[in-house]
Amino acid sequence: MMTTFSNFFLTFVLLSQATFSLSKRCHPEDERILLQIKKELNNPTLLSSWKPHTDCCNSNWDGVACSALINGRVGYLSISNDTKLTAQFPPSIGNISYLESLFIYDLPKLTGTIPESLTKLTKLQYLTIRATGVTGPVPKFTAQSRSLVNLDLSHNNLFGTLPPLLYKLPSLSGVLFNNNKLTGSIPPSYGYFDNSNLADLDLSYNNLSGKLPISLAKLDTYVVQLAYNKLEGDASMLFGSDKKTNVIDISGNRFNFDFGKVQLSKTLAILDVSHNKIYGNFPTGMENVPLLNVSYNRLCGEIPKVGYFNTFDVYSFIHNKCLCGSPLPSCK
Structure with missing residues (x-):
C-alpha cells in the first residue's frame, strides 16, 4: 500500500512540474540570460525576485516584462535605484535579442563600459543608461539600431567623441548625452537628423x-x-x-x-x-x-x-x- 502511495505521489509531483513547465511563458534562453546578468551584477538584493524555475513573464521578476508582440520573449528590462550595487556593466544584456526597452539608471557604483553588443539589438526602441559610473566611448550605433526612438546616456563618465552616424537612425526623437566627459567637435552630420522625429x-x-x-x-x-x-x-x-x-x-x-x-x-x-x-x-x-x-x-x-x-x-x-x-x- 505504501509503495502504491509513493508511486502516486511521485507521479503527481512529476505531472505538476510538467504542467508548470508548460504554463511558463518565459523563453528558457531569456531566463538563462537574465540569471547570468544577475550573476554578473554580483547577485544584488535588488534582483532577489529573479529565481530559477519561476516565470519571468508573469510580473514575478522585478523590472522584467515580456513582449506583447512576441510570446515568451523578454521585451522590457529595468534595473535602477540602488546605491549599493557594485559591479561592472553586465555584458550579457546585449544577448536579450528581443529587447525593446532597457532602463539602467541611478546605479552610481555600476562601472565598466557599455558593450557594443547593445547596438545589435534590432528591436530596441528605448535605451536609458543614466546616472551610473560607466565609462568608455558612446557605442557606435549603426543601421541595425534603426528602431531606436530615445537614447539617454546622460550623467555618466563617458569620454571620446560624438558618434557621427546617429543621424542615420530614422526614428530618433531624443539624444541625451549631457553630463559626461565627451570631447571633440559636433559632427556636421548632426544637422541632418530627421526633424520630423527629433525633439x-x-x-x-x-x-x-x-x-x-x-x-x-x-x-x-x-x-x-x-x-x-x-x-x-x-x-x-x-x-x-x-x-x-x-x-x-x-x-x-x-x-x-x-x-x-x-x-x-x-x-x-x-x-x-x-x-x-x-x-x-x-x-x-x-x-x-x-x-x-x-x-x-x-x-x-x-x-x-x-x-x-x-x-x-x-x-x-x-x-x-x-x-x-x-x-x-x-x-x-
Missing part, C-alpha cells in the same frame, strides 16, 4: 569644443541644449523664425556673434545665452520669450519695457558691456 538634442555639460558646423542651420527640434562646453564662434544658425524650437540653452561657452541679427522662433519659451561673448542688442520678438538669461555677455542698448521684459530680474541681464534700463541702472 530633444542635449549635449550640455561636456568638454566639446570648436565651432558649430553650419549644417546645424537645418536642425529643427524642440529642444537644443549645448550648455557648458568649450564651443566657440557663431551659434546664430540654431535660431530661425520658421523653426519649432521651444528651448535653446547655449550658456557657458565661448560663442561670439551679433545677437541682434538672429531670428527667433515664435514658439521659443526658454532662452539662455548667458556666460558667452555675444554682442549687439536684443533681436525682434525677444519680448515674447517667457524665460530669458543673457547675463555675462557684451550686449548693449536699453532694455525694452514691453512684454516679458517687465517680469525679469536683474540676474537675467547683469554683467553686459553696456546694457541699461530697468532692472539695471538707468541709461544716461
Whole structure:
C-alpha cells in the first residue's frame, strides 16, 4: 500500500512540474540570460525576485516584462535605484535579442563600459543608461539600431567623441548625452537628423569644443541644449523664425556673434545665452520669450519695457558691456 502511495505521489509531483513547465511563458534562453546578468551584477538584493524555475513573464521578476508582440520573449528590462550595487556593466544584456526597452539608471557604483553588443539589438526602441559610473566611448550605433526612438546616456563618465552616424537612425526623437566627459567637435552630420522625429538634442555639460558646423542651420527640434562646453564662434544658425524650437540653452561657452541679427522662433519659451561673448542688442520678438538669461555677455542698448521684459530680474541681464534700463541702472 505504501509503495502504491509513493508511486502516486511521485507521479503527481512529476505531472505538476510538467504542467508548470508548460504554463511558463518565459523563453528558457531569456531566463538563462537574465540569471547570468544577475550573476554578473554580483547577485544584488535588488534582483532577489529573479529565481530559477519561476516565470519571468508573469510580473514575478522585478523590472522584467515580456513582449506583447512576441510570446515568451523578454521585451522590457529595468534595473535602477540602488546605491549599493557594485559591479561592472553586465555584458550579457546585449544577448536579450528581443529587447525593446532597457532602463539602467541611478546605479552610481555600476562601472565598466557599455558593450557594443547593445547596438545589435534590432528591436530596441528605448535605451536609458543614466546616472551610473560607466565609462568608455558612446557605442557606435549603426543601421541595425534603426528602431531606436530615445537614447539617454546622460550623467555618466563617458569620454571620446560624438558618434557621427546617429543621424542615420530614422526614428530618433531624443539624444541625451549631457553630463559626461565627451570631447571633440559636433559632427556636421548632426544637422541632418530627421526633424520630423527629433525633439530633444542635449549635449550640455561636456568638454566639446570648436565651432558649430553650419549644417546645424537645418536642425529643427524642440529642444537644443549645448550648455557648458568649450564651443566657440557663431551659434546664430540654431535660431530661425520658421523653426519649432521651444528651448535653446547655449550658456557657458565661448560663442561670439551679433545677437541682434538672429531670428527667433515664435514658439521659443526658454532662452539662455548667458556666460558667452555675444554682442549687439536684443533681436525682434525677444519680448515674447517667457524665460530669458543673457547675463555675462557684451550686449548693449536699453532694455525694452514691453512684454516679458517687465517680469525679469536683474540676474537675467547683469554683467553686459553696456546694457541699461530697468532692472539695471538707468541709461544716461
